[in-house]
Amino acid sequence: MLGGNVSIMSVRRADPQLGTPMYFLLSDLSFSDICFCSVTVSKMLETLLSERKTISVSSCFAQMFFLLLSGCSEVFILSAMASDRYAAICNPLHYMRTMSCSQLVAGAWLIGSMYALINTLPLSALHLCGPNTINHFSCELPSLVALSCSETFTSDMVFPTSALTIGLVSFSLTLGSYIHILTTILRIRSEEGRHKAFSTCISHLIVVGLFYGTGLFRYFRLNSASSVVLDGLVSIQYSILMPMLNPLIYSLKNKEVKAVLRRLLGGKNHSAPK
Template sequence: MENQTIITEFILLGLSNDPQVQIFLFLVFLIIYVVTLLGNSAIILVISTEVSLHTPMFFFLSHLAFVDICCSSVTVPKLLENLIAKQKTISVSGCLAQIFFFIHSAVAEIFILSAMAYDRYVAICHPLRYSAIMKQQLCKQLVGGAWAMGFLDAVINTLPLLNLRFCRLNTISHYSCEIPSLLSLTCSDTFFNYAVLFASSFVFGGTSFLLPLVSYVYIISSLLKIQSAKGRSKAFSTCSSHLIVISLFYLSSFFRYMKPSSLSLKDLDRVASIQYSVLTPVLNPIIYSLKNNEMKTSLGKLIKKLFH
């Protein structure tokens, strides 16, 4: 091993080797990224300026929009660069930084989604106590806890990667750096890294998944008891958009990170990764804006003000 060349950078193969396809993909992902930035920024701006939206639900939504911007900005700019660059490389330190910040923002997102599920649970199952329970201090603590959980998970998974030696292949069959891709290239023992990855995925992912699951079991049972068809329809509309976001994010991320390393499905890995790192951040503002009448009304007011 001492005589082998130590690798200092990786080659990202990306999504295609065809120059024409690369140009097409560049335009597609550039549009998606711009829409992600504009859509989520619009949500943050509308919620911060519209007094009627200063409620816990929209407080969590504004933080979800911010974390979506962070999550997309970790991977998409490098993807766009590599689609048009001749040298599709990333340094080892840059690769580790990308992994750290993506895990940080992704885990923060799933815990913010859990906080939103708890908020809907209190609103539907305990409406009379909603104001007393969902105080501003609790909302800030839930969001702060979400970012803290993201930071903790990122540190737990990134620190063991610093001890890895890369002295064989330096080609990553992906458009970004992710732990499964990185571990397949090292010449060091990866048992501890895989153990940490699976343990943290079960602890952080399982906990953040269990909270919305329990909340929605109670929510659905309460919705079925609502006599008013209009009230039941409004509650279902709000909850369905949240369930769509949670389902898309969890299904794709669990497939990517919990899939056995011996199972090689590179195309499906790329599709899953695009889903949770590129498409989910752009779908969130669209889903929540189209499914929420208050958001649509406030957004319309903001657009009118801008034109005037």
């Protein structure tokens, strides 16, 4: 997963033609994926390989903070990528002028930081005196709240409210962009033109569907659907498999990325004899 995301970031820097907003956002998505999986995978491997399968309370809170930070940031980066596709398809003549990628990315990380902070602070005030075994492979908020012996009303209110707000805002931005994109594509007369326009969006739609679907199931599922094994499998999907699949989904559907990767992996360029 690390190699794939680093490759995406390297490809963008290696070719000046990939300096468009779309590739800037794709590179930042790869950076977010690296942060997202590094928070969980490194500690998980350490725990699996060591005899003492423990983590300190402070490390657990830190892991949860960075999980919330990188996860929320990735949600808004995906929304920014939807806006990018909207600008490219619906307003192509002003595409480069209207897309302010650095501001969108900075806003995504700022919102992610605030989201992580407002959910970590109430949890740090809880008294964890009950069972000290986390039935999960990482320190996610629902698993930690279950260990509290004190009143969890604040966390029980803040987390669903903030998560629902973040989810609705980001999903509305993404959905609104794709409604306009679909309307524009349907007005294209040639079948080839419609196929070309839609093919630029399909990779992003796959990633958005997988990320939102697994995230919603993990944090907003009914109690009757509660299962330690199922929750673990779903969490692995969005925290480990998604960062690993994103480079494959985008590079396999993108001719420019594949061309630069082939050139970079093809070895040294041989100059013609004088």
